[in-house]
Amino acid sequence: MSQPAKTILMQTKKLGKTFSHGGVQQHVLKNLDLTLYQGDFTVIMGSSGSGKSTLLYAISGMDKPTLGEILFAGQDITGMSNDQLAVFRRKHCGFVFQQIHLLDTMSVLDNVLSSAFLVQKNRTAAVSKAKQLLAEVGLDASKWTKFPAQISGGEAQRAGIVRALINAPTAVFADEPTGALNSAAGTSVLNVLTELNERGQSIIMVTHDLKTALRGNRILYLRDGIMVGELQLPPFRETNGPERQEQLQTFLADLGW
Ligand SMILES: Nc1ncnc2c1ncn2[C@@H]1O[C@H](COP(=O)(O)OP(=O)(O)OP(=O)(O)O)[C@@H](O)[C@H]1O
Ligand SMILES: [Mg+2]
Numbered sequence: 001m002s003q004p005a006k007t008i009l010m011q012t013k014k015l016g017k018t019f020s021h022g023g024v025q026q027h028v029l030k031n032l033d034l035t036l037y038q039g040d041f042t043v044i045m046g047s048s049g050s051g052k053s054t055l056l057y058a059i060s061g062m063d064k065p066t067l068g069e070i071l072f073a074g075q076d077i078t079g080m081s082n083d084q085l086a087v088f089r090r091k092h093c094g095f096v097f098q099q100i101h102l103l104d105t106m107s108v109l110d111n112v113l114s115s116a117f118l119v120q121k122n123r124t125a126a127v128s129k130a131k132q133l134l135a136e137v138g139l140d141a142s143k144w145t146k147f148p149a150q151i152s153g154g155e156a157q158r159a160g161i162v163r164a165l166i167n168a169p170t171a172v173f174a175d176e177p178t179g180a181l182n183s184a185a186g187t188s189v190l191n192v193l194t195e196l197n198e199r200g201q202s203i204i205m206v207t208h209d210l211k212t213a214l215r216g217n218r219i220l221y222l223r224d225g226i227m228v229g230e231l232q233l234p235p236f237r238e239t240n241g242p243e244r245q246e247q248l249q250t251f252l253a254d255l256g257w
Pocket of ligand 1 (some may be wrong): 006019020028046047048049050051052053055208
């Protein structure tokens with residue numbers, strides 16, 4: 001049976017990023033032509049320093065590339081001013097980082113609301129959306145009024161995911177979202193991401209962890225700023241772990257990971 005055609009989420013054309021260190025130039029991303037698709041759980045892998053985070057920041061409009069073009073949600077974001085880019089990011093991008101940047105003087109709920117577009121127009125609707133999402137990621141109502149210091153790392157990361165989702169972003173970008181968590185908390189965060197993807201949320205995640213990468217259905221491998229490998233996997237299910245893990249391990253072994 002043929003697969004339904006996928007819709008393009010974003011495309012990069014000859015994307016380049018160069019950093020200068022005391023007059024010496026480091027070409028971190030080199031001529032990248034990349035197409036990402038809606039509804040995919042895309043995973044970007046590669047060794048430390050290969051440019052994964054740099055790529056994620058460029059395609060999400062957090063940092064500007066040196067060369068090339070990025071077409072995202074039908075718009076060329078490379079030509080945007082910083083102000084335009086900030087508006088674009090707020091509307092289209094949700095971010096989940098390894099370090100969870102919740103503001104410690106605000107409750108969990110207020111942290112989420114601080115990112116909500118809707119909050120100035122219709123606070124009641126924003127609060128009810130925030131509460132619905134907090135419940136969906138499994139954060140008990142007793143935690144919503146707590147401060148970040150009073151909850152666990154895994155709970156904080158789930159609140160971080162809700163903050164990333166509050167504006168119904170076109171794509172969620174995650175950079176090592178479980179890197180600072182213990183195994184159980186990491187798994188619960190990955191379960192939340194998997195469930196979001198099952199409901200159609202496009203996710204682009206950077207990781208060097210095999211178990212984390214296994215949640216993706218498309219794995220891209222970056223080496224020295226060049227995409228050197230790609231693997232399509234069936235979507236993650238609790239029951240298909242071993243075959244997918246073997247496929248991914250073979251793919252990574254061939255790349256010398
Ligand atoms: N803001 C910056 N200024 C200068 N150099 C940078 C900057 N950001 C990244 N680099 C350099 O770009 C290269 C790639 O960095 P990047 O953070 O993208 O790697 P990574 O693949 O995410 O690595 P890791 O797995 O360790 O997070 C590194 O050599 C890094 O020193
Ligand atoms: Mg990184």
